[in-house]
Amino acid sequence: KQEVTQIPAALSVPEGENLVLNCSFTDSAIYNLQWFRQDPGKGLTSLLLIQSSQREQTSGRLNASLDKSSGRSTLYIAASQPGDSATYLCAVEMDSSYKLIFGSGTRLLVRP
Amino acid sequence: EADIYQTPRYLVIGTGKKITLECSQTMGHDKMYWYQQDPGMELHLIHYSYGVNSTEKGDLSSESTVSRIRTEHFPLTLESARPSHTSQYLCASSEWLGTQYFGPGTRLLVL
Numbered sequence: 001k002q003e004v005t006q007i008p009a010a011l012s013v014p015e016g017e018n019l020v021l022n023c024s025f026t027d028s029a030i031y032n033l034q035w036f037r038q039d040p041g042k043g044l045t046s047l048l049l050i051q052s053s054q055r056e057q058t059s060g061r062l063n064a065s066l067d068k069s070s071g072r073s074t075l076y077i078a079a080s081q082p083g084d085s086a087t088y089l090c091a092v093e094m095d096s097s098y099k100l101i102f103g104s105g106t107r108l109l110v111r112p
Numbered sequence: 113e114a115d116i117y118q119t120p121r122y123l124v125i126g127t128g129k130k131i132t133l134e135c136s137q138t139m140g141h142d143k144m145y146w147y148q149q150d151p152g153m154e155l156h157l158i159h160y161s162y163g164v165n166s167t168e169k170g171d172l173s174s175e176s177t178v179s180r181i182r183t184e185h186f187p188l189t190l191e192s193a194r195p196s197h198t199s200q201y202l203c204a205s206s207e208w209l210g211t212q213y214f215g216p217g218t219r220l221l222v223l
Contacts, residue, residue, distance in 0.1 A: 031209050032209060034211060034212065036214075041151075041200070041217075041219070042216060042217065043118075043202055043214035043215050043216045043217045044155075044202070044204075044212075044214040045214070046211045046212065046213065046214075049210070049211045051209075089155070091212075093209065098143070098162075098208070098209070099145075099157060099160065099170070099171075100145075100157070100212060102154060102155045103154075104153075104154045105154070
């Protein structure tokens with residue numbers, strides 16, 4: 001059974017710092033991995049999708065990497081801003097079920 | 113910006129009432145999903161659909177039911193609401209093997 005783990009569970013950093021969020025998964029038979037952002041009481045916003053054949057994706061200050069064989073992904077946020085404060089979730093889409101399996105998220109606070 | 117809508121956004125209702133949470137998308141996506149999320153907790157998949165007349169139960173057992181009569185519409189129904197159903201319900205849609213787009217959610221409080 002696929003398990004997705006995100007470390008750390010919470011992170012507090014000063015504005016301007018570069019940071020890395022980690023995501024690991026136990027079953028490498030995935031189609032893709034997606035990173036989402038969730039603000040309190042809101043729905044999820046898609047940030048990046050990495051296909052299983054890809055190594056990384058970039059969007060603005062965000063860069064996500066994928067090492068499928070080791071079951072790891074990282075989300076790198078450059079020059080963090082208070083507006084980046086949110087919960088970040090990673091999820092893998094399995095090739096056996098076409099469902100997303102979510103991690104429990106990392107709560108990020110960027111202090112002004 | 114994804115075009116996926118949920119109504120109502122907030123609902124307070126008494127025990128025993130029947131409720132339907134609406135979800136619609138204008139992107140023509142075949143795949144649609146319902147998730148349940150308690151505050152500060154993980155998302156749990158409760159229902160999904162691969163297309164019209166296709167519905168499947170998710171990983172978390174739920175007393176709710178869903179229907180998919182039209183591609184763009186995926187309503188969730190609770191026949192008799194209970195306080196244990198209090199939660200946030202999130203609807204999502206996607207193309208095959210594509211990004212999932214989420215609606216804004218419905219926050220349900222059952223008294």
